[in-house]
Amino acid sequence: MIFKAVRDGAPYPDHQTTLKEWAEIPPRPIRLADLITTKRELALDKLLAEDSTFYGDLFPHVVEYQGHLYLEDGLHRALRAALQQRNQIHARVLVVED
Numbered sequence: 598m599i600f601k602a603v604r605d606g607a608p609y610p611d612h613q614t615t616l617k618e619w620a621e622i623p624p625r626p627i628r629l630a631d632l633i634t635t636k637r638e639l640a641l642d643k644l645l646a647e648d649s650t651f652y653g654d655l656f657p658h659v660v661e662y663q664g665h666l667y668l669e670d671g672l673h674r675a676l677r678a679a680l681q682q683r684n685q686i687h688a689r690v691l692v693v694e695d
Contacts, residue, residue, distance in 0.1 A: 605637040608667070622691060628684060632659065
């Protein structure tokens with residue numbers, strides 16, 4: 598299995614973090630097997646697109662909540678990494694408290 602689990606939606610409260618605030622979080626390596634996705638489906642055209650990060654952050658966004666890592670944004674990049682036989686990605690991790 599690529600990810601720890603697959604969910605449909607986020608269990609954590611809305612953190613209202615702006616893209617500028619995300620950009621201030623330094624990326625760190627995260628094992629794909631430790632991630633829980635917050636989306637059950639992905640668009641194949643986005644996965645295969647050459648410019649899929651052209652308008653967004655180069656690094657996936659992960660929320661750490663109650664000891665778990667939730668992949669909030671960047672499912673396509675994480676899956677692409679898995680298809681390239683990589684077992685980790687660099688992601689920005691936001692810690693959310695209750």
